[in-house]
Amino acid sequence: MPECLPNPPVVCVIIDAQKVVAQGYTRAPGKNHAEADALKQIQ
Template sequence: MDEIFMLAALAQSRKALPECLPNPPVGCAIVDGQKIVAQGYTRTPGKHHAEADALKQIQGQAFNFLKMYVTLEPCSFHGRTPACALAIAEDRRIDKIYVSILDPDPRNNGKGLDILKNCRKDS
């Protein structure tokens, strides 16, 4: 099932183009059990990234032990938008995250995953 959910995230990333440029086209799927409960993609620069787009859709809903599938490592820095890795870390409903590739941007490149790993040690 993991492959199916990552393919759903990939399908979302295609929706980002061309409006997301120069940001990369990223897709996200949030899963509860075996059901996708939210999906998102990177919007125009300065608007939601894929993860924030999907998290917004489940705002206020009572979920536990969700899985997130994202096509690119969540960002670790605040640019035009807040850091996605921090938003995910603060949303304690996300139990596991699956990332397709590390972000090659040197401002991030592993730092987003470090934030997520460290937040799990604190809980």
């Protein structure tokens, strides 16, 4: 978690039909937030 400060630590999980298809978390400042991190995995 310290790597993402001063951003708040956030986790994002994308589920389709009760199956996890992507997971993301807040990266270091200037990098992806949790949602963008997860979405990159399914594009």
